[in-house]
Amino acid sequence: MSFRDRAAAAIADPGLHEALHRATDRFVEIRKGGDDLANLEGLKAAARWVRHRTLERLPEILARFADEVEAAGGVVHWAADAEEANRIVRDLAVDRGVRSVVKTKSMLTEELGLNDALEAAGLDVVETDLGEWILQLAGDRPSHILGPAIHFTKERIAEVFSRVAGRAVPPDPATLCSIAREELRARFLAADLGISGCNFAVAETGTVVLVTNEGNGRMVTSVPPIHVVVMGMERIVETWEELDLVMTLLPRSATGQRLSVYTTQITGPRRPGEVDGPDELHVVVVDNGRSAILGTPSHEMLHCIRCSACLNVCPVYRQVGGHAYGSVYSGPMGAVLTPLLRPDDPEARELAYASSLCSACHEVCPVGIPLQDLLLEQRRRNRRGRRDLGFRAWAATWSRPATYRASIAAIRTGAGRLPDALVPTSWKDGRRIPRPRGRFDLRRRLERGEI
Numbered sequence: 142m143s144f145r146d147r148a149a150a151a152i153a154d155p156g157l158h159e160a161l162h163r164a165t166d167r168f169v170e171i172r173k174g175g176d177d178l179a180n181l182e183g184l185k186a187a188a189r190w191v192r193h194r195t196l197e198r199l200p201e202i203l204a205r206f207a208d209e210v211e212a213a214g215g216v217v218h219w220a221a222d223a224e225e226a227n228r229i230v231r232d233l234a235v236d237r238g239v240r241s242v243v244k245t246k247s248m249l250t251e252e253l254g255l256n257d258a259l260e261a262a263g264l265d266v267v268e269t270d271l272g273e274w275i276l277q278l279a280g281d282r283p284s285h286i287l288g289p290a291i292h293f294t295k296e297r298i299a300e301v302f303s304r305v306a307g308r309a310v311p312p313d314p315a316t317l318c319s320i321a322r323e324e325l326r327a328r329f330l331a332a333d334l335g336i337s338g339c340n341f342a343v344a345e346t347g348t349v350v351l352v353t354n355e356g357n358g359r360m361v362t363s364v365p366p367i368h369v370v371v372m373g374m375e376r377i378v379e380t381w382e383e384l385d386l387v388m389t390l391l392p393r394s395a396t397g398q399r400l401s402v403y404t405t406q407i408t409g410p411r412r413p414g415e416v417d418g419p420d421e422l423h424v425v426v427v428d429n430g431r432s433a434i435l436g437t438p439s440h441e442m443l444h445c446i447r448c449s450a451c452l453n454v455c456p457v458y459r460q461v462g463g464h465a466y467g468s469v470y471s472g473p474m475g476a477v478l479t480p481l482l483r484p485d486d487p488e489a490r491e492l493a494y495a496s497s498l499c500s501a502c503h504e505v506c507p508v509g510i511p512l513q514d515l516l517l518e519q520r521r522r523n524r525r526g527r528r529d530l531g532f533r534a535w536a537a538t539w540s541r542p543a544t545y546r547a548s549i550a551a552i553r554t555g556a557g558r559l560p561d562a563l564v565p566t567s568w569k570d571g572r573r574i575p576r577p578r579g580r581f582d583l584r585r586r587l588e589r590g591e592i
């Protein structure tokens with residue numbers, strides 16, 4: 142299905158509309174609580190500069206991060222693509238006899254298809270973010286990078302939980318949360334391996350920073366004996382001062398909080414004498430198309446800190462929801478990022494048109510990404526692609542005598558018979574359709590005195 146088909150199906154679903162509007166309105170409303178900074182525009186400009194400077198020196202900063210992780214007792218793995226990342230995590234688990242895995246919410250692992258890879262190896266994988274768990278039980282996919290199950294009503298969640306509990310569960314949020322807490326606590330305690338994403342990594346100390354509101358991140362990263370962090374290569378800052386800056390903006394832009402409920406900082410595995418923490422810490426740094434974006438006109442998309450503010454204000458996202466984008470990443474950031482990560486996928490490229498170009502996304506972006514300009518840049522690339530295809534076909538046809546002659550013969554025959562209806566009216570005004578002449582015979586024309 143194309144974006145247009147998926148969007149049409151979403152628009153025709155009144156239940157989805159209601160859930161989307163309620164959730165995005167609420168996100169926009171609570172975000173107003175984050176407008177408490179005196180010099181917000183100055184901070185946004187500083188954050189943009191920090192992200193820019195970090196990406197300019199990315200190899201050097203990543204190398205420093207890797208050295209510090211290893212100095213703290215962790216292990217760093219480098220994955221060029223999804224297949225390699227999934228293989229690294231799967232092999233780590235299988236080699237250590239892992240059977241049960243718990244996970245925090247991580248859009249990168251969704252991008253990689255990590256759950257499928259682990260389940261194919263016989264592992265039991267449980268999502269522990271409430272929204273992600275609901276989707277896992279329902280066999281559904283995330284539709285928002287921050288609230289993955291925002292397309293679910295509480296009645297629908299109650300139906301899903303009734304199956305888990307084996308009894309009719311009322312659509313009451315407190316009851317639903319207590320069921321999740323009870324079920325997931327047992328999973329945390331039994332897990333052999335915890336997998337988390339990474340909101341930011343701090344190069345100068347080799348620290349991984351996680352931001353959550355449910356506390357599941359702390360359980361996943363401290364209870365199982367092995368912790369694997371799956372981290373996009375761009376999710377890094379060099380110093381704690383820079384982290385301070387981006388962390389001032391991230392929760393405010395996401396949920397209007399000055400600070401998320403849990404900000405977890407992990408440097409190395411558990412040390413002697415410490416009570417909590419894993420015996421082993423592994424960090425898998427994933428490229429999967431990111432390095433190809435560096436240095437291109439669209440490199441600013443790598444500045445994204447995944448706050449989701451642009452989704453909530455986007456008039457297209459608010460009508461069609463996340464599934465219409467056919468990607469883990471939706472809304473304006475998804476419309477830009479998806480074709481950059483999947484440049485050969487025509488379905489991804491058409492997302493450049495999933496925008497009214499109103500620039501509401503740019504206004505709310507805490508790191509000032511000019512999303513509407515990047516969408517226009519993608520549209521230009523799409524047009525270039527089509528032109529290139531035409532020129533390649535023309536060159537291939539006219540560079541061989543046989544196909545050149547055949548094409549000329551076809552033009553002679555076809556143009557003479559071109560029905561008037563096929564020629565655009567605007568072109569025909571004041572013109573005659575030229576009829577092709579026969580073969581150009583110089584000698585005959587000279588003899589006839591035509592030349």
Ligand code: SF4
Nearest residue numbers: 445446448449451506
């Ligand atoms: S593009 Fe900007 S507003 Fe959108 S998720 Fe990324 S940082 Fe947030």
